[in-house]
Amino acid sequence: MAIVEVTVVPLGTAEPGLSKYVAGCQEILEQEEKIEYQLTPMGTIIEGDLELIFALIKKMHHHPFEQGALRVTTSIKIDERRDKKASMKQKLGSVHDKLES
Amino acid sequence: MAIVEVTVVPLGTAEPGLSKYVAGCQEILEQEEKIEYQLTPMGTIIEGDLELIFALIKKMHHHPFEQGALRVTTSIKIDERRDKKASMKQKLGSVHDKLES
Amino acid sequence: MAIVEVTVVPLGTAEPGLSKYVAGCQEILEQEEKIEYQLTPMGTIIEGDLELIFALIKKMHHHPFEQGALRVTTSIKIDERRDKKASMKQKLGSVHDKLES
């Protein structure tokens, strides 16, 4: 299991706002029950099986092309631990514990 | 005004958990009233004056060295619009509006 | 065809130098004839079929675990154009043309 942040950005779209593309990518994630995900102001963070997440990211990367974009840049950051089970919740909890002590 | 995501990662720390360094960086941000910020499972997103944010990021990048780290990698992503006032809240709201319509 | 930058970083490796892991990832790429790639001081840039590149990145991400790492972060940036054939060489050439004119 891994935690992955992904940001899909079409270039040369004539207008600077990109929320319709972001919304389209969210709809791709909504259809997949086996992952957890959260939208942040700078991307989307997904938790789940890495193989499955890669398949979803491919769909997200292709989405703006289907909407007419000519160029897409997609940034992905994978964080995977094998010494313990890491989740989005556990990572945040671990920082909060340190802040309180 | 800009929205900036920052992730500070010390390398070669002997143990894979990094939450104590993340907590130290949060404490730097807590002391600055003129910004908004939120911790995510993959970094920290800061909203405010870009000049001020750069000054804070320098402090965050130096923090792990003060704790004994020998090597630090810091990733920063700036998103700045000048056609309209963009905030973390407005960016999320814009996507949610598209998802509901 | 796409151009993709990838950086694989094991965390908690006791020593700050990571070149042996980088070398291991280069050996994975050397075995694949259908791509072009170049090592930079900050990552590796690969040009080729996106599906094939994803398969290679999975192998690169797994490599440090096989060497004993407990946590690995992998950053990936995809740049894909569908309006024209883009290559690493063409991208650099296009900037140099602008600089000379």
Added chain:
Amino acid sequence: MAIVEVTVVPLGTAEPGLSKYVAGCQEILEQEEKIEYQLTPMGTIIEGDLELIFALIKKMHHHPFEQGALRVTTSIKIDERRDKKASMKQKLGSVHDKLES
């Protein structure tokens, strides 16, 4: 001294090609003698004093706005070691040594 990769990307520019903005950013770097830098197909890697590099990145980030862009995203990755002097050349050399042995 640090090694820093930076990529400046204007959004909503009507056309997908961005080489004129990249060229403009290179001209900013050309004027500064105290740094080393190299253009890659995915960004620019700069080596030098971190304080100076931050000042240059601010200029690079502002450049597309001066050319009429309404939104700019700038990605920065800092790699700083304090246990030994790291340079772009030394990092590449270290990997090549491992590959040859």
